[in-house]
Amino acid sequence: MKYCLKCWNPETRPNVYFNEEGICGACLWEEEKKTIDWDKRKTQLLAIANVAKGKARKRGTYDCAIGISGGKDSTFQAMYARDVLGLNPLLVSVVPDEITEIGLHNFNNLISKGFDCIRIHVNPKILAYLMRDDFYKYLHFRKATEYPLWASVYTVAKEKNIPLIIQGENAALTQGVSKGMNTDWDASTVYKTSTISGATAYEHYSSIDKKYLRLYQFPDLSNWNGKAIWLNYYVKEWSPRHNAEFSKKHGLRFREDNPEYYGSTHPWTCLDSYYHSVSQMQKYYKHGFGYTTDCVSYDIREGLMTREEGFELIKKYDGLCDIELIQRFCNFIGITEKEHWDTVARFKKYDPWDRFIVKT
Numbered sequence: 001m002k003y004c005l006k007c008w009n010p011e012t013r014p015n016v017y018f019n020e021e022g023i024c025g026a027c028l029w030e031e032e033k034k035t036i037d038w039d040k041r042k043t044q045l046l047a048i049a050n051v052a053k054g055k056a057r058k059r060g061t062y063d064c065a066i067g068i069s070g071g072k073d074s075t076f077q078a079m080y081a082r083d084v085l086g087l088n089p090l091l092v093s094v095v096p097d098e099i100t101e102i103g104l105h106n107f108n109n110l111i112s113k114g115f116d117c118i119r120i121h122v123n124p125k126i127l128a129y130l131m132r133d134d135f136y137k138y139l140h141f142r143k144a145t146e147y148p149l150w151a152s153v154y155t156v157a158k159e160k161n162i163p164l165i166i167q168g169e170n171a172a173l174t175q176g177v178s179k180g181m182n183t184d185w186d187a188s189t190v191y192k193t194s195t196i197s198g199a200t201a202y203e204h205y206s207s208i209d210k211k212y213l214r215l216y217q218f219p220d221l222s223n224w225n226g227k228a229i230w231l232n233y234y235v236k237e238w239s240p241r242h243n244a245e246f247s248k249k250h251g252l253r254f255r256e257d258n259p260e261y262y263g264s265t266h267p268w269t270c271l272d273s274y275y276h277s278v279s280q281m282q283k284y285y286k287h288g289f290g291y292t293t294d295c296v297s298y299d300i301r302e303g304l305m306t307r308e309e310g311f312e313l314i315k316k317y318d319g320l321c322d323i324e325l326i327q328r329f330c331n332f333i334g335i336t337e338k339e340h341w342d343t344v345a346r347f348k349k350y351d352p353w354d355r356f357i358v359k360t
């Protein structure tokens, strides 16, 4: 398996881009950031915000819609939109499969700062059914949660005629998954370029009656007169660590720092759902990397650790996930632990408990 020569971005990450020198798209973006005229981008962003304000006033609606979980990125997004851009946002949130206590605190904390929010609950029985389906077919149960997450803010913006959607981080830039993806400001085509690409919810779950999938289907935006943007394209300071520190100052709670339990070395990840770590652990079996690879790669790119220090953390923690979380997940989607491990074994190409993988 090959990795970026600067960070630990692996070649098995779907759609990852490497240049001829073996440097990944995320590291190239980090370099590009140094050459960008950020003042100019901020001016462009303020102009977009002003146009949105004008349109919203005429239409009698909100200036912008922001999809939020209540975590570090959405706290920064919402407060930046309101306090720096002067917008009146409507927040849109989909309740996760099974929300954690910290996730609920963080969501309530953000709303308490003074925001209107539409909170969407999808039918948990249907969600568990779809998660089980994706788990068995692809070892990728997150597809089922991501369809409503991505669709909801666009659906609400279209229905309420809101002229602007502010999305957070374009993974095509920050994780280097830029093959065939948009790397500019435009976030209106996320349905083509994210986890939910390849098929609409109606197509992907074609054996399910569409009446159960209304909140999963990405809307047709052809008659929506609006714009969707990525905030990290315009804002220099955007980074997971920056957003985490900013949000902590505003009341966001991190989980306890326990990388063996969560498989992640950043205590501001995996906050709102019990199943993020389970998903990352399963991903390791399939693609050979988990959350710690992402954490250390971000840290290396920001100059906070060396590549060698990052490797030590990957060896120790990547792909780990406590059995308690796995049992909880099995219980939620209605399978036994044996069925879980049998399914994992069908997709297994790598093993997170093999601590001696030779990485070059």
Ligand SMILES: [Zn+2]
Pocket (backbone or CB within 6 Å): 004, 005, 006, 007, 008, 009, 023, 024, 025, 026, 027, 028
């Ligand atoms: Zn890299």
